[in-house]
Amino acid sequence: MPACAGQLRLLADETRLRLLHLLEREPLTVAELTEILDLGQSSISGHLAKLKQAGLVHDVAEGSAHRYRLRDDAPAGLRGAWLAARQLSLGDPAIAADLAALERHRATSGRDWVSRVAGLLHREYAPGRSWDSLAHAFAAVGRFGRCCDVGAGDGALAALLAGGSSELTCVDPSPAMVAAGRTRCTDEGLANVRWVEAGGEKLPLHDASQDTVLLLQSLQYVEDPAAVLHECGRVLVPGGRLLVLTLATHDHAEAARYGHRHKGFRDADLRAWVRPWCQRPRLTHLPPESRAPRFQTLILSADKAASSLQPPASSRGN
Ligand SMILES: C[S@@+](CC[C@H](N)C(=O)[O-])C[C@H]1O[C@@H](n2cnc3c(N)ncnc32)[C@H](O)[C@@H]1O
Numbered sequence: 001m002p003a004c005a006g007q008l009r010l011l012a013d014e015t016r017l018r019l020l021h022l023l024e025r026e027p028l029t030v031a032e033l034t035e036i037l038d039l040g041q042s043s044i045s046g047h048l049a050k051l052k053q054a055g056l057v058h059d060v061a062e063g064s065a066h067r068y069r070l071r072d073d074a075p076a077g078l079r080g081a082w083l084a085a086r087q088l089s090l091g092d093p094a095i096a097a098d099l100a101a102l103e104r105h106r107a108t109s110g111r112d113w114v115s116r117v118a119g120l121l122h123r124e125y126a127p128g129r130s131w132d133s134l135a136h137a138f139a140a141v142g143r144f145g146r147c148c149d150v151g152a153g154d155g156a157l158a159a160l161l162a163g164g165s166s167e168l169t170c171v172d173p174s175p176a177m178v179a180a181g182r183t184r185c186t187d188e189g190l191a192n193v194r195w196v197e198a199g200g201e202k203l204p205l206h207d208a209s210q211d212t213v214l215l216l217q218s219l220q221y222v223e224d225p226a227a228v229l230h231e232c233g234r235v236l237v238p239g240g241r242l243l244v245l246t247l248a249t250h251d252h253a254e255a256a257r258y259g260h261r262h263k264g265f266r267d268a269d270l271r272a273w274v275r276p277w278c279q280r281p282r283l284t285h286l287p288p289e290s291r292a293p294r295f296q297t298l299i300l301s302a303d304k305a306a307s308s309l310q311p312p313a314s315s316r317g318n
Contacts, residue, residue: 007078010054011085014094015039016047020070020082021095022102023057027069027120032109036101054078060120067120073290139164145211148235150200150228151218155181155193161214162190169210173199200228205235212241217297219246220260226273233277236304242274244300248285252293270300278302 011017018037022028030048034041048068051057056074059066074082089095117124142164149161152170154177162168162185170185170193172178178197185193198204200215201224213232222228232242247255247264255263267283274281281302288294 004077004081007054007081010050010056010078011081013047015043016051017085017089018095018098019044019047019051020056021086021089022098023068023070024086025099025102027060027067029062029065029067031065032105033068036105037098038101056082060123062120073292136160144168145240146209147212147214148203148205148210149214149216150203150232151215151221152181152195153177153218155184155195157216158185158190158193159188162193165192165212168193169205170195171198171200171203173197199223200231203231203235207234208237208240210235210240211237212243215242215244215246217245217247219244220255220262220264223261225262225265225269229270229273230276233274233304236277238304238306240304242278242300242302242304244270244298244302246298246300248296248298250293250295252295254293255295264296265298267298270298274300274302277304279305 011020015037019033022033022036028036030041030044033039033044033048037044048057048059052059052068054075056071056078057068058071059068117126139160140163142161144161144165146167146169147161147165148169148171149157150171152158152172155170158168158170158181168190170178170181172181172195175197178195182195185195196204200218200222213236215228215232219225219228229242229244236242247260249264249266251263270283271281281300284299286297286299288296
């Protein structure tokens with residue numbers, strides 16, 4: 001039987017649809033749902049268990065209760081089916097009555113939004129509180145000095161970095177990316193950004209000329225990551241900082257679709273590659289992404305030691 005038949009059956013139930021409409025508005029416990037829907041607790045628990053098993057909702061323990069919510073990372077087909085069912089049922093009088101009951105519940109429960117999300121804020125939506133806005137805020141106070149962005153792509157992040165940089169050198173081997181990046185920076189009036197078509201294995205920069213070097217999801221694209229990280233050490237001033245955002249080692253075939261040459265990196269390799277110029281690199285693994293196949297970002301930050309061994313003087317650079 002096609003999987004979609006099971007998904008449609010899951011959604012072709014009045015109580016489950018009512019539950020989904022409520023949980024879409026806010027995460028709720030079984031006790032709250034029982035009160036709002038005026039239905040028996042065991043019936044509600046049974047329907048929630050089915051929705052949870054299908055991957056459409058999940059629950060988080062809260063004291064002795066469990067708070068249920070819609071999953072952002074529900075299987076794509078099921079999510080699409082729910083959105084279609086939602087559209088069809090939105091104007092239904094029973095759904096409208098439930099949403100009105102939810103409003104009354106909010107008004108009488110005495111718990112305002114702030115006290116309700118205490119301890120859960122890391123997974124709650126709050127208007128304007130996005131990772132995107134946070135990145136912009138931190139970049140606005142960042143001090144990058146003379147900064148080189150290796151594998152800068154089309155400059156999508158240049159505006160973010162240029163404000164905190166005295167000079168920003170964007171390096172990328174792709175002519176198409178560099179052309180797009182130049183156009184973007186000209187259009188945005190970023191006068192302190194220059195673009196160079198080159199690979200990270202051979203940076204067109206003088207020794208000890210950069211305060212900050214960045215590789216933002218580009219290390220997995222390079223041919224020779226050890227050579228690139230060696231180059232980063234060469235161009236950094238003593239005390240300068242390298243920041244690499246890349247992927248932890250994985251086995252996801254999808255990486256090929258994005259043109260990755262490497263299936264992420266092992267901590268030990270990254271450490272070994274920066275060891276000639278940095279004694280204590282820091283590595284941080286972020287939680288796997290919620291979206292399949294759940295790539296995991298790895299952050300490497302490495303400060304160049306004041307007395308690190310310098311690679312042989314290079315005649316490269318400009
Ligand atoms: C996913 S994009 C990241 C772009 C940018 N850092 C960002 O976050 O918006 C990866 C970039 O790495 C670049 N790349 C490929 N090989 C490279 C190499 N050998 N050295 C430096 N960058 C390289 C690609 O051309 C591409 O623009």
